[in-house]
């Protein structure tokens with residue numbers, strides 16, 4: 675934050691662009707001095723904890739209309755979620771709940787209502803560790819960016835794998851997140867679940883956040899299995915090896931025991947001083963195994 679001649683800190687200058695192009699241009703001009711601000715809930719905690727310095731310029735993206743859209747297309751089974759939609763908008767939409775129930779559940783589990791009224795889905799995704807991400811990963815998410823030219827589409831999983839090391843995305847404006855509902859084969863039922871496990875019941879950082887979706891036929895044979903894990907500072911991702919293993923298997927004791935062991939072996943969460951890696955692995959494996967049991971019951 676800038677200081678005046680007396681050394682007193684001055685508040686940052688706040689810009690209010692009305693279009694994505696204008697916001698992007700401001701960022702290009704201001705560089706590291708300017709920061710896109712959505713709900714500001716994460717930024718504020720970063721400034722207050724000293725994790726990031728308050729910049730000289732805030733670019734408030736809340737007045738850009740195209741960032742607020744919610745477009746659900748029942749024919750294609752797709753949904754376009756404007757980056758400025760708040761977690762409350764998402765949690766309270768019956769249409770979202772019908773089509774993307776894991777996202778509703780994720781929005782419900784994040785922070786408290788006062789934060790959810792400000793916190794946006796875009797900000798949650800761009801934190802890289804947001805609790806909405808495991809739920810989004812189930813729906814083949816694609817990020818739509820404004821990059822100063824024709825726009826850029828990028829699968830969320832691809833962005834998550836490069837974002838920590840390539841900071842170029844920080845120059846772009848996230849416009850929306852596109853999701854696709856899984857299709858259903860005939861004679862199957864779909865089972866979905868989302869869990870955030872913390873050290874308390876609510877209003878607590880996540881130890882493990884898990885989302886899953888799978889089809890079962892009448893013999894309990896599994897197909898289209900999608901598993902995603904995150905939590906704490908772990909960057910969420912799909913568990914592709916476990917998915918491959920489960921697809922085509924009967925959901926019985928042997929399969930569940932084997933996938934439990936596979937998750938313990940393959941999942942690599944980040945630990946911290948309070949919750950070690952071994953605990954997070956066990957919690958993740960237990961969650962997936964218990965949901966598989968529930969699915970066949």
Ligand SMILES: Cc1cc2nc3c(=O)[nH]c(=O)nc-3n(C[C@H](O)[C@H](O)[C@H](O)COP(=O)(O)OP(=O)(O)OC[C@H]3O[C@@H](n4cnc5c(N)ncnc54)[C@H](O)[C@@H]3O)c2cc1C
Pocket residue numbers: 709710711712713714715716717718719735757758783784785786789792793794795796797798799800801803804805806846847848849878879880
């Ligand atoms: C008390 C409290 C509890 C919380 N609990 C949880 C929790 O349980 N789970 C959880 O996941 N999070 C939690 N959070 C973190 C935070 O609230 C969420 O991650 C929130 O969704 C961030 O959204 P925001 O709109 O406030 O982002 P902001 O703080 O405005 O921005 C976050 C980052 O994203 C960038 N950004 C935002 N939108 C765009 C865009 N469209 N294009 C380009 N860059 C953009 C900003 O520049 C910034 O770097 C909590 C925060 C607080 C204060």
